[in-house]
Amino acid sequence: MSALLDTADALHDQMLALGRAARAASVSLAAAPGPDKDRALRAAAAAIRANKAAIQAANDADLANAGDLSGPLRERLTLNDERIEAMAKGLEDIADFPDPIGGVLADWTRPNGLNIQRVRVPLGVIGIIYESRPNVTADAGGLCLKSGNAAILRGGSESVQSSRAIAACLAEGLRAAGLPEDAIQLVPTTDRAAVGHMLRMREFIDVIIPRGGKSLIQRIADESRVPVIKHLDGNCHVYVHAGADLDKARKVVLNAKMRRTSICGAAETLLVDRAIADTALAPLVTDLLNAGCAVRGDAATQAVDPRVTPVDAADWDTEYLDAIIACGVVDGVDAAIDHINRHGSHHTDSIVTEDAAAAERFLQRIDSGIVLWNASTQFADGGxxxxxxxIGISTDKFHARGPVGAEQLTSYKYVVRGNGQTRP
Amino acid sequence: MSALLDTADALHDQMLALGRAARAASVSLAAAPGPDKDRALRAAAAAIRANKAAIQAANDADLANAGDLSGPLRERLTLNDERIEAMAKGLEDIADFPDPIGGVLADWTRPNGLNIQRVRVPLGVIGIIYESRPNVTADAGGLCLKSGNAAILRGGSESVQSSRAIAACLAEGLRAAGLPEDAIQLVPTTDRAAVGHMLRMREFIDVIIPRGGKSLIQRIADESRVPVIKHLDGNCHVYVHAGADLDKARKVVLNAKMRRTSICGAAETLLVDRAIADTALAPLVTDLLNAGCAVRGDAATQAVDPRVTPVDAADWDTEYLDAIIACGVVDGVDAAIDHINRHGSHHTDSIVTEDAAAAERFLQRIDSGIVLWNASTQFADGGxxxxxxxIGISTDKFHARGPVGAEQLTSYKYVVRGNGQTRP
Structure with a gap:
């Protein structure tokens, strides 16, 4: 019992030390010139390339330890030459972008002569909690650095050696640029209780970003006392309106569903307007079936092809992330809007139509981070x-919505310059 | 026991019904044209003036019920002709401002022809939890309406009759403009458990804004599962740098502390640079003492005047909201920055100096929502x-920082217009 308590206390102390170091580093980082941060990013990329063998060896060790890991998890954990190079290139790409910090978002002068500027500043310290993909260590660490934030990274225990090897390269980059190494810290312990500490460290962590499966993200959102930016679900829709150009609709629907089925912007539901169901439903559904997509449809959709299976209530709320689509007929744009706002995940939804009024109604009334007109939902991507x-696509409305890049990892402050003004 | 359970269930159902109604109203409100919202605000102002007697009678009843209320609380609860007119005028002022919703924040076209706009949209449903001031009902309800958000208002039980009378006027305004009355709902029960429900209603409330004393706000921030925009503390500083113009410094310090001592932007600590302490400390401190301010000082400050009492460690962290100031000597701008970032509340801090380099260092490195150069901290106010x-001044960095007006009660979405683009 006493040993257990000692362990818990030791973890508590370790996490607080991590938090204090991050907070201290964040002060330097907030004032660091853009070129210094970019130099650190490029040096980290060079270090990743130079230490490719060590990173691969660490990853091999992780894979060897992960004997019972399932196929997709093992796939995500695996690094190879291409993926290691992608991490290095990713850091260089971040360096190429303009510095988001210090930009003047607004500037005005009051009648009393006070000049007021709204200036972009970092959030402070960002906690990233992620599962098996070790590349998140580089991607998230790099974005936090670019945006002037200190990062506390907590990777999955299965990828701990890979993440450590990558974090060592980030530290090398920081050192090369004269920036504090504590700007990017990897939680050293694999003790699961460390996550619980992070979620309560409001004085040291300004925002938590979870990356991983829905259950991890939901649990973190439920438990966290620190604000969370999250991507919960990508239950995306394509609505083919009565005024659609059928050729465009066929191209968009097929691409939205089948280009890649595993990404959050993949369409999961197809809604077809009743007014054109007689002519449009068959080609749209047949395209999908012929491309290898399972179609779960309402009565009208089932009538199109015997391969269509019945849709049930839960399907409308499901993110398959697979070659499966729910398909149904709706009565007009308002019914489509109502269905999507009710069943969707406020991520990305598209209307196909040549009718501008219907499109604008859809674009205004769909309550999602990204709304598209005559384009594939697979465009839901910061790149x-x-x-x-x-770092992901936020399905929240608070602070950051849609693609979360360096700019979304910032806050602002008001800088007021006067010449001795007092308030009457 | 069974009766208790019934009551709890009834409250639960009542709060869910409130949440559902707010969510439904928020959809109409998000699409409501600006002129409709402004018409509702003006009609509500007219209703407040027309129902002045009824509002006053309700307030008299609240005051009669609040027999044992302390002086300041009673003062806050009290309405009179002037305060009722101020509520009406406040709603008209909100109507006069431009509509924050629908504005295009950014607009660009990709090489593939996709046009992307970042468009301002409401957050959805805002929960306001406040204490005795009944005018918050009108002020907060009006700001939520202007920003296209539905509001769930939970006032203090001591002001319930006043708030109901005011909410009836807001409802009259909404009706007059053809907007849903559920856009502004007052929690009908005075059961304290209603607050706990609001803090867990993530599916129906997008953000909680607490207004009131620090203990209320801290409790809500600790308990809430819904994101919170909060103003915790206004421990504001004036730092008189070695390069200060003493006349400016005397004016700014006296105004920052004594213009009104009860507002969050009032200075609570004066820091004077050691380099000028010999000449500057005495006039600065004497001005304050002569104006009736109690000064708690370090050794150097105590040496100035026998009326100065010793400062203790807790003083540096205290928001007095009274005619009291902590005063001490610091060694240079970096020591001042360090003191303020450590002891301040990230609200509003000012430097007085003619040295531009020192000022810019202070403005960049002080981690507060508002930083001023040669101006009084009492300017910390949206107006x-x-x-x-x-609706207050946020001491958070997440989502909204500094003054929170209609614009800060919004989110954004990406509107993408194409002509059939698919992702390669």
Whole structure:
């Protein structure tokens, strides 16, 4: 019992020390010039390339320890030349983007002569909690650094050696640029209780970003006392409106569902307007079936093809992340909006139509981070938006919505310059 | 026991019904044209003026019931002609401001022809939890309406009749403009457990804003599962740097502390640079003492005047909201920055100096929502910033920092317009 208590106390002390070091580093980092941060990112990329063999050996050790890991988890844990190079290149890409910090977002002068500027500043310290993908260590660490935030990274225990090897390269980059090494810290212990500490360290962590499966993210959102930026679910829709160009609709639907089925922007539900169901439903559904997609449909959809199986109530709320789609007929744009706002996950939804009024109604009323007109939901991606690297897509509305890049990891302050003004 | 359970269940059902109604109203409100919202605000103002007698009678009843209320609480609870008119005028002022919703924050077109806009949208449903001031009902309800958010207002039980009378006027305004009355709902019960329900209603409330004393706000921040925008503390500083113009410093310090001592932007600590302590400390401290301010000082400050009492460690962390100031000598701008970042509340801090380099260092490194150069901390106010009505000043960095007006009660979405683009 006393040994257990000692362990708990030791972990508590260790986490507090980590938090204090991060807070101290965040002060230097907030004032660090952009070129210093970019130099650190490029030096870290060089270190990753130079230490490729050591990173691979660490990953091999993780894989060897992970004997009973399932296929997809093992796949995510695995590093190879290509993935290691992608991490290095990713850091260089982040370095190439403009510095988000210090930018003046607004500037005005009051009648009394006070000049007021709204200036972008870092959030402070960001805690990243992630599962098996060791590349998150580099990607998330790099984005936090670019945005002037200190990072506390907590990777999955199965990827601990890989993450340590990568974090060592990030530390090398920080050192090379004269920035504090504590700017990017990896939680050294694999004790699961460390996560619980992070979620309560409001004085040392300004925001928590979980990366991983829905159950991890839901648990963190439920338990955290620190604000969370999260991507919970990507239950994305394509609605083919009565005014749709059928050729466009076929291209968009097939791409939205089948280009890659495992990404959060993949469509999971197809809604077809009743007004064109007679002509549009068959080609849309047949395209999907022929591409190897399982279609779960309502009565009208089932009538199209015997391969369609019945949709049930839970399907409308399901993110398959697989070659499966729910499909149904709706009565007009308002019914589509209502269905999507009710069953969707406020992530990404698209309307296909040539009718501008219907499109604008959809774009305004769908309560999602990304709404598209005549384009595939698979564009839901910071890179595709031209925003650079992203740490994920937020399905929240608070603070950050949609793709979360370096700019979304910032706050602002008001800088007021006067010449002795007092308030009457 | 069974009766208790029934009561708890009834409250639970009542709160869920409130949440559902707010969510439904928020959908209409998000799409409501600006002129409709402004018409509702003006009609509500007219209703407040027309029902002045009824509001006053309700307030008299609240005051009669609040027999044992302490002086300041009773003062806050009290309405009179002037305060009722101020509520009406406040709603009209909110109406006069431009609509924050629908504005395009950014607009760009990708090489593939996709046009991307970042558009301002409401957050959804805002829960306001406040104590005795019944005017918050009008102020907060009006700001939520302007920003297209539905509001669930939970006032103090001591002001319930006043708040009901005011809420009836807001409902009249909504009706007059054809907007859903559920857009602004007052929690009908005075059962304290209702607050606990609000803090867990993540599916129906997007953000909680507590207004009141520090202990209320701290408790809500600790317990809430819904994101919180809060103003915890206004422990504001004035630092008189070695390069200060003494006349400016005397004016700024006296105004920052004594103009009004009860507001969050009032200075609570004066730091004077050791380099000028010999000449500056005496006039600065004497001004304060002569204006009726108690000064708690370090040894150097005590040496100035026998009326100065010793400062203790807790003073540096205290928001007095009274005619009291902590005063001490520091060694240079970095020591001042370190003191303020350590003891301050990240609210509002000012440097007085003619040395631009020292000022810019202070403005960059002080981690507060508002940083000033040669100006009084009492300018920490949305109205003084020209931002219009505010619901408070956020001491958080997440989502909203500094004055929280209609614009800070919004989120954004990405609207993407294409012509059939698919992702390669």
């Amino acid at each position: 595709q938006f031209g925003m650079g690297a992203e | 003084q910033f020209g931002m219009g009505a505010e």
